[in-house]
Amino acid sequence: MRLEVAMRSALSLANHGIGSCYPNPSVGCVILxxxxxxxxxGRTSDGGRPHAELNALSSLQGNPRGGTAFVTLEPCAHKDTTPSCAELLIKSGVKRVYISVKDPDKRTAGKGIKLLEKAGIEVYTGLFSDxxxxQNAGFLKRINHGLPSVSLKIASSLDGKIACFNGQSKWLTGKIARTHGHLLRAKYDVILSGINSIxxxxxxxNCRVKGLEKRSPIKVVVDSKLSIPLSSNVINNVKKxxxxxxTSKFSNKKKKKKLIDMGVEVLEIPKNxxxxxxLNYGLKNLSKKGYNSLLVEGGSEIYSSLIKEELVDKIYYYRSGKIIGGDGLSSISSYNxxxxxxxxxxxxFSSDIIDGDILEIWKK
Incomplete structure (x- = not known):
């Protein structure tokens, strides 16, 4: 197997774990x-453990001594209940290790590479680093900046509207594009929406793609006045x-207690x-909890606030061929x-046709 093919295979493995490994990154490992x-x-298991290297070594169908390991993120150097991944690779007898990206976590941060090199293993970094x-932009941003990565998901008409003037919006895009949007939910740790959309x-x-229901992300609703109806779907499913x-510290205290009694976490956010x-305060709170990535699904004022504060890293823009006109509701509200x-x-970053609709991915 060629070196490039081996690392691409490791990246493909890691891709399957995105959205299910927090607080850890999703890592792929291939051994030749x-x-x-x-x-x-192997890849990082759901929930973050075992790590990719241990899973790959546990799957061995041959002798790794003198061989090569390919890992998408620097092997960890810290020990918990098991040896570090760097130590596991050393013990396996591999001669070379290719690493795409160094781990910024202070518990590793180059220490994994030093352990490998000290053991006489050849280490190469940077293969498919971009x-x-x-792939792990959220983890890297959380460790380096104390914030999760933030992506907006917008579905609009050809002229950038999300609804008619009377609020009617179903459906702007086709069924396949909407299913693709549900797949996105399975790849994020957290999904956020404004109270108006709720x-x-x-x-x-939640994620309603068959077979991926258990991959639904943690839910966040921005609701400054605690206007959310107690019968809302997002509340009814809170045990799962x-x-x-x-919300704000000035919101209804009795309703706040009721929500907490129902199993909802209520976080009081200061105003800017x-x-x-x-919202930056809320994002930092998510980061402290170990969440790496956030998908935002409305509404237009939330989008505007996040963009204005330069908190958005990526935009998934689903666009249909329908034209609504100037009196329609804009996908992003004014930021003056x-x-x-x-x-x-x-x-x-990319543009694809999805059964008559267009998906554009934009990056900061």
Missing amino acids: DKSNNLIGC EASD IKDNSRL VPLIIW NNNYLD LKNLKNAKKFKI
């Missing part, structure tokens, strides 16, 4: 014998999928200079832009 035959592979960094649509915010409500809830020089800019 000394003749470059594939003899083992792909590996993108009241209007009674959204469940946790719900966090971000514009008298809105400080007066000069184009100050417009928030994103770069196109």
Whole structure:
């Protein structure tokens, strides 16, 4: 097996774990014998343990001595109840280790590489580093900046509207594009929505793709006045999928207690200079809990606030061929832009046709 193919295989393995490994990153590992035959592979298990290297070594169908290991993130150097992944690779007898990205976690942060090199193993870094960094962008951002990665999911008409003037919005895009959007939910640790979307649509915010129901993310609702109906779908399912409500300290105390008694976590968020809830405060709280990635599904004011505060890393823009017109509701509300020089800019990453609709992915 060629080196590039082996690392791409490791990346593919890691991709299957995205959204189910927090607080750990999703890592892939492939092991070749000394003749470059594939003899083992694995990814980080759901829940974050065991790590990819241990799973790959446990799957061995041959002798790794003198062989090569490919890992998408630097093997950990810290010990818990088991030896570190770096120590496991040393013990296996591999001669070379290829690593896509160094681990910024202070418990490892180059220590894994030093352990390998001290044991006489050849270490090569940087193979498909861009792909590996993108794959675990949330983990890297949380460790380096104390924030999860934030992605917006927007479905709009061709002219950028999310509904008619009367609020009617079903359906802007086709069934396949909507199913693709549900697949996104399975790849994120947390999903966030504003209270207006919850009241209007009674959204469940879960993943309803067959076979992936258990991959539904933790739910966050931004609700400054605690307006959420107690019969909402997001509350009814709270025993299966946790719900966090971000609200202000001035919201109804009795309702707050009722929600807590029902199993909802209520977090009081301070307000920013514009008298809105400080979303950055909420994001930092998610980061402290170990959540790496956040998918935002409305509404337009939430999108605007996050973009204005430069908290958005990626936008999934599903666009249909329908035209609604100037009296339709805009996908992103005003953020008081007066000069184009100050417009928030994103770069196109990819564009695909999904059964008549278009999915554009934009990155900061």
